[in-house]
Amino acid sequence: MPAKNDHAFTLIELIVVISLLGVMLFFAVPRIHESFFSSGTRKLSAWLQLQVKDLKNQAVENQTQFILFVDVDENRLWAGRHDMAEPALEAAKSKGLSLSGTNRFSEVVFAGDHRISAGTAHIRFYPRGYSDQAVIYVQTRGNKRISYEINPFLPDIKTGGSHG
Template identity: 35%
Template sequence: MSISTKSNGFTLIELIVVIMLVSIMLFFSIPRFQGTVFTDNTNRVSRWVILKSRSLKEKAFIEQRQYALHIGVDTNSLWITHEKMTEAEVNKAVQNSYKLPEGIGIRDVEFPGQGKIEYGNTKICFYAKGYSDKALIHIDDKDNQYTFFIEPFLSQVRFKNEYVEFER
């Protein structure tokens, strides 16, 4: 009878090293993966409003053209137009509007001195001189209310995790 010196398995040290390497890889990849796949609808809407508002302010100044962010309060949709669009282009923009995800709604849009628009459509204008209308956009989901504050002379849009109103 001969004794075989070949081993048919892995040593405990080899298994520990492989498990540690896989754990380290998962530790760094899962949070990044989770952030892209399991994004919250509120974050998606927030990014859209903030980035589009900033972009429209810059575009209006660079192209020397007035842009408008239209807000359909009843339809929970947003779309963009500019002053030189034809009627057909405006209709296409309305048809291709950004629809808020299920469970998130536009509560109202508030302008200083004009009050709140709770029904219908309204617009926030971005002018060729580089400024915009001052406005608050209020959205809500099942549990929370949020406010986007668009300031006239700043490109940043402030986001609050609460319902904020203009002082009267």
């Protein structure tokens, strides 16, 4: 009588393993797609959210004015004190956030419909805990426009988006 081969997998075991792999890939592939092919706005949103909260807190703690600089031409963001010397400002600028090649700032709009579409916009954070009211607009690939609204008395930014 031939010996039974116990080293092989049964059909049910193979089906279960392949099914589990399929379920894992179903959830993992969208995350991989987002990380490699996202438009970079997720990083910008997180950076802005943290910076706005931090700048409001620092302005109150240090009792001095802080500024969020938005360079529309160079697509860069950085933060600093209002009284920083030029070398310190350059160091802060180099530590700031630079947008990816597919994203660019289109304009910054302040209260009273004051628009800055070229140069550097200064969004101020005051020692009493409030800030300038401003909306930062970012143009992404696919002609999508995303807005980041900084409210004077709220710690969080409000994000909006539109197509076209």
